Amino acid sequence: xxxxxxxxxxxxxxxxxxxxxxxxxxxxxxxxxxxxxxxxxxxxxxxxxxxxxxxxxxxxxxxxxxxxxxxxxxxxxxxxxxxxxxxxxxxxxxxxxxxxxxxxxxxxxxxxxxxxxxxxxxxxxxxxxxxxxxxxxxxxxxxxxxxxxxxxxxxxxxxxxxxxxxxxxxxxxxxxxxxxxxxxxxxxxxxxxxxxxxxxxxxxxxxxxxxxxxxxxxxxxxxxxxxxxxxxxxxxxxxxxxxxxxxxxxxxxxxxxxxxxxxxxxxxxxxxxxxxxxxxxxxxxx
Numbered sequence: 001x002x003x004x005x006x007x008x009x010x011x012x013x014x015x016x017x018x019x020x021x022x023x024x025x026x027x028x029x030x031x032x033x034x035x036x037x038x039x040x041x042x043x044x045x046x047x048x049x050x051x052x053x054x055x056x057x058x059x060x061x062x063x064x065x066x067x068x069x070x071x072x073x074x075x076x077x078x079x080x081x082x083x084x085x086x087x088x089x090x091x092x093x094x095x096x097x098x099x100x101x102x103x104x105x106x107x108x109x110x111x112x113x114x115x116x117x118x119x120x121x122x123x124x125x126x127x128x129x130x131x132x133x134x135x136x137x138x139x140x141x142x143x144x145x146x147x148x149x150x151x152x153x154x155x156x157x158x159x160x161x162x163x164x165x166x167x168x169x170x171x172x173x174x175x176x177x178x179x180x181x182x183x184x185x186x187x188x189x190x191x192x193x194x195x196x197x198x199x200x201x202x203x204x205x206x207x208x209x210x211x212x213x214x215x216x217x218x219x220x221x222x223x224x225x226x227x228x229x230x231x232x233x234x235x236x237x238x239x240x241x242x243x244x245x246x247x248x249x250x251x252x253x254x255x256x257x258x259x260x261x262x263x264x265x266x267x268x269x270x271x272x273x274x275x276x277x278x279x280x281x282x283x284x285x286x
Contacts, residue, residue: 038227040102043134043167046219047160049226051246054237056226058251061234066250075153082153082202083137086185089203090138090149093121102126102133113177129174132223136168137185145178149205151185160246162211169212170219182212 039060049056058065068076087095094112098105105126112122122139138149150165152158165182172179188204229235243252 038131039230040128041132041223041226043132043164043171046132046167046222046226047164049229050160050163050222052237052242052249053226053229054235054255055249055251057229057232057234058254060230062251065254067253068250069248072248072250079153082187083151086137086151086203087121087123090121090140090185092119093123093138094119095123096125096135098126102128105135106133127168127171127175127177129171130223131227132167132171134168134171136172139172139177142180145180146172147181147183148172148179149183149185151203153187155187155189157184157186157206157208157211158246162208162215165208165212166215167219167222170216181207182209183207 045056045059048059087093096105096108096112098108105124106128109122109126112118112125118141120141122141123137125136125139127134127136136148137151140147140149148165148168150161150168152161154161161184165184169179169182183205185203185205188202191202237255239252239255243249243255
């Protein structure tokens with residue numbers, strides 16, 4: 001019943017009416033999917049596609065339909081705030097701060113990587129490979145190699161964190177960067193949630209290199225699959241546990257119905273017993 005209540009709450013906070021595009025709009029979007037080049041993928045879009053193929057399609061072609069509820073917005077803000085704190089705790093470096101200007105961000109990252117004395121850390125490094133762009137929370141310079149660090153406002157490792165890191169590592173190595181280790185920057189469980197913004201011990205690094213290596217071969221498959229999805233009409237997918245797990249979908253109001261069948265509840269309990277309120281409920285833009 002908890003999952004049903006969560007989905008009802010999610011729909012009630014984001015709006016209940018299903019949106020259907022006008023015939024002319026639908027025809028235009030359908031033409032775009034067949035004739036335009038494949039839109040550039042990002043880490044967050046691939047993670048969205050892993051959750052639901054309809055979600056990635058909507059994020060690309062109908063982003064204006066997203067409705068974030070107050071809980072989602074608060075978690076997003078906490079994730080952003082923890083990321084800023086993490087940069088301070090990791091040490092010196094340079095922030096590639098170009099917002100959604102990916103071209104400038106990629107250019108500046110290339111300059112830093114190619115410099116004779118690269119900074120200790122490159123924060124929000126922009127890297128691209130095979131039409132996929134990622135913004136790495138921190139690239140740590142270790143001699144001629146790099147450690148890739150992904151920051152999450154959670155006390156424990158989740159499966160989609162590993163997939164997140166695998167996507168970034170696949171892009172970075174594909175672009176020619178020698179990635180030595182992959183680490184997650186997590187909340188220290190010994191520091192209370194209310195105290196993390198004031199504690200110098202809030203961040204702990206956990207090596208996930210081996211787990212990431214086990215998933216690297218899958219990234220290429222995901223990329224090709226979602227390129228195919230984005231060259232097709234909007235998928236028709238029945239609502240299920242993917243509407244909530246691992247995080248609430250901002251398009252849930254479009255898909256309906258507002259209640260899940262009992263089978264979805266039991267599936268969610270078996271597959272995702274540790275869904276945590278500590279996670280940022282929606283990935284960042286990149």
